[in-house]
Amino acid sequence: MKRKIEIMDTTLRDGEQTSGVSFSVSEKLTLAKLLLEELKVDRIEVASARVSDGELQAVQQITSWATAHNYINNVEVLTFVDKGVSIKWMQDAGAKVQNLLTKGSLNHLTHQLKKTPEQHFKEIKETILLAQNHQIETNVYLEDWSNGMRNSKAYVYQFLDFLSHQPIKRVLLPDTLGVLTHTETFTYISELVKKYPNLHFDFHGHNDYDLSVANVMEAIKAGCHGLHLTINGMGERAGNAPMASVVAVINDFLPDVEIDLKETSLYKVSRLVSTFTGFGIPANKPIVGENVFTQTAGIHADGDSKKNLYFNDLLPERFGRKRQYALGKTSGKANILKNLQELGLTLNDDDLGKVTQRIIELGDKKEKVTKEDLPYIISDVLDSDSYQDKVIVKSYVLTHSKGLKPSTTVAVEIENELFEENAQGDGQYDAFMNAITKIFKAKNIKLPKLIDYAVRIPPGSNSDALCETIITWQNGENEFKTRGLDSDQTVSAIKATEKMLNII
Known part of the structure; x- marks a missing residue:
């Protein structure tokens, strides 16, 4: 039997702490539905208690929908040890699961709360019992747990001894400052799982050293029971462990565990979150980046035509995507042939050589060439009237x-x-x-439907700089891009649109 790992998405709570990001009420509700019904995550953390009226309205709408669709116990809210104020907020919001924020390191407890462990535990117990009296389930966050294990392990064990006798469902272990190495993650979680076999442990990784995915792998190997992830790795500072990368790693490298998450929906949800937040996805971001399923070198395209020599297990179809072949100065004839095939065009060897040379020349000038530009390039190079x-x-x-x-x-x-x-x-x-x-x-x-509109001006340019507008269009099931260049932004968009009108 494979071991089931719970996936808790915290894009709507911890991910919203990304600098400059704020979801509207309707956006939060839309994403909550998508995460639970489309992506099939096990749980979602949707807000922090007491933040704002807008946050309360968002949670009320989410819990109303979740109650009607039997997801209410999958919706969680971050709460505080505050003499019942958060519990009252939870009641007003209609939420049934609290993730109670407590201090997981002696350093935080001593210098931020200025309390003894006994004082802290007493207040936590009162909060848990109050929640229980109002039919609210409790999970407990040990804030700064990773530093707690490094510098005050006796305190962490004292805390867990206390929690093991409380009516809670999960213990949430955050690497709050993103400081753990993969070896530490494995060692610390292994110790806790062995010492407290009856506790459910979630790992919550941050990415300050770009180690979050490695830490997640080691947390699973060490025996943790759940993971906290965000779409596109959103979160404070360098962000949280990214959902898409972690899911791919689990499915490909950890055969003894299983998750229920639906891989084919990752890209769709990723793009929607990017649209709502304005938080762009780096082109080279694994799984969801624009370039990650694009072969640029001609030798790779040639190899793909010869028994898929440059494929790995990360096939784009797994994630609802498609392999592409870039056109530029490193393109060979194989890249161009792949693009011509998609357009339904054929060229003889001599003409193909001429077109290849022109694309290389354009790439040397740093000009962007798309598949949809090929008919224009062919017409220009071959002095043909076919593509007027x-x-x-x-x-x-x-x-x-x-x-x-x-x-x-x-x-x-x-x-x-x-x-x-x-x-x-x-x-x-x-x-x-x-x-x-x-x-x-x-x-x-x-x-076609306009689905993306990107404007680029060279860094360091003046107000008279050439402006490049790249528009992505959706025509039925197909997507394509057109590009316009002009010193006026609107005119460059019009030029890109004129190309689209000729393509359709």
Whole structure:
């Protein structure tokens, strides 16, 4: 029998401590549903008690939904030893599980609370019993536990001796400052599991030394029963142990344990969290980064065509993704052939060589080349009429005045026929898109959905710098990107949109 590991997601609580991040009430509810129903995590920590009215409203909505769908015991709230104030907040919020924050190191207890262990334990006991009287289940956080094990182990054991006789469900072991090495993690948790076989231990890792995933692996090997993770590794300072990486590591390297989490939903949830928070996902972040399933070197693309020589067990399909082949100065013919196949295009060897050379030249100039650029490059290199633009944005007027809604009048030539339309919007580009949509709706053509809009200006540039706008579009099940370059941000977006109109 495999050992079951509980996954507790704390994106909505600890992850929200990421600098500059705050979820709205509706965003918290949406993510709570997604985490429990779509991703299938076992538990979610959704808030800290007493923080704000908005936090209370969010938890009330989550607990209302969770109660109706039998998830109420999977929703947890961070609480404090505060003479029942947090318990009252929990009652008002409708929550049934508290994660009680206590001091896991003598250093914190002595210098922050200025209390003796006996005083602290007495207040904790009163809080646990009060919660029990109100049908609220208790888990206990030992804040700064990792330093407690390093510097005041006798205190930690005294604390756990006390907790082992209390009506609690779990003991939560945070590496609060992210200071543990993997060897320490294994040693400390092994000791606790052996000494307290009847206690359930969760490990809560932080990533200050970039060791959180390694520490999670060792915590599981040492016998811990649950893990605290966040989407995209969000959290204070360097963040928490990242959900996607940990799930992949467990499934691929720890055959004796099992988790219920659904791998194929990781990327979807990751992108939604990034959208809600504005907290970008690094392109090279394992599992969920834009580049991690992209082969850049031509020799790798060639190897993939010859018995998948450059594949590992992290197949993109596991995570609802697809392998891609980048186009740039390190591209070989194999990369370009892979992209041509996706577009349904073929070239003879001589023409393929010419196109390859042009892509290498563009890469040397640091220009970004996408699969959707290939028809234009082919047309340019081969002096062909096969890929002439069928849609041309002939002219436009963009207006933006204080107190008035932005508006656009645009003239578009579609296969030599001119169309003109005007519209308002929430911004100049939105007004432009609304006008374009009117034109194509009249022709019974549905435009793709804009799902990402990225603007880049070279670091250290002045206000007259060239601005690159890269827009990601979704057309049915397919996604593609177009790029525009101009000194005006809106104009660069319009150029990227013109490319999209020709592609569809």
